[in-house]
Amino acid sequence: MAATPRTRPEIRLEPMTAADLPELAAGNLEAFPTFYAPLEPESRRPPHDVRVRRFAHRLSSVLSSPHVFATKAVLASSGALVAIALWHRPGAPVRNTKRRGLLGGAPEGESAADREAWEHVDLEAHERVWREWDETRERIMGDVPHWYLVPIWVKPAYQGLGIGKALMQQVIDLCDAQSPPTPIFLEADKRGMDMYRKLGFVEVGSSEYVEMVRYNKEGTRPVQH
Incomplete structure (x- = not known):
């Protein structure tokens, strides 16, 4: 017997708030376990x-950054968070907001809670x-x-229902409203590459997390003059 096709529940896209930080942190660790494992060694x-x-404490500075645009997808029926997308806005410095200090050291003015939040992290890695x-x-x-997308994830029970695409489309629409469209850069987990290609992204790198750029909806690169 064929499986009954799942339908996407009604969702709302809302700005993330500080109250979402624990769920954001837990979701990142669940979605990208092999990425975070060497940065937070099991022995520590x-x-x-x-x-x-x-x-969650470390991510508080990310969420409060003026360079970050953070959206959550919630169920319209209950308000439960089912997916997130974090972006760096155009014009932001090319420096990931998850970095602790420019040279890897503790920034001036850190509190005891700030230092404790980094206690088990391999700072060099x-x-x-x-x-x-x-x-x-x-x-x-x-x-x-x-x-710049940093990152996007959908809870496992809600994957394959177009929720990730809805989160992507929110920013794609902003980009396409400009002339020429504003580019979007991301590092793609290979599981998500097909979706990104369908949205107009092209591969521009070959790292483990493949670098991709969306220049326009046709998926073509601009002509260099």
């Missing part, structure tokens, strides 16, 4: 609830991975203003 890793609490991603993006995009 605290219990999961402590790990989530510390990550953490800084290295974000620095390498920043340098690659700067090499590809240069000084062209662009949106």
Whole structure:
């Protein structure tokens, strides 16, 4: 017997708030376990609830950054969060807001809670991975203003229902309202590449998380003069 096709529940797209930080942190760790594992070595890793609490604290500076545009998809029936998308706005510095300090050290003015939030993190590995991603993006995009996706995820029970596409479309519509359209840059988990291609993204790199850019809805690169 064929499975009954699932239909997408009614959702709303809303700005993320500080109250969403624990769910944002837990969702990031669940969606990208192999990415975060070497940055938070198992030998130093605290219990999961402590790990989530510390990550939520670190993400508070991301969510409050004027360079970040953060949206959640919630069920219209209950308000439950089912997906998120975080973006760097055009004109933001090419420096990931998850980085702790420019050279990997503790910024001046950190509180005890700030320092505790980084206690189990391998700071050298953490800084290295974000620095390498920043340098690659700067090499590809240069000084062209662009949106940067950092990251998007949908809870497993709600995947395959078009919710991720709805979150992407929110920013794509903003980009396409400009003439020429504003580019969008992202590093794609290979599981999401087909969706990105259908939305007009083209591959511009070959890293483990493949660099992709959407220049326009046709999926073509602008002509260089």
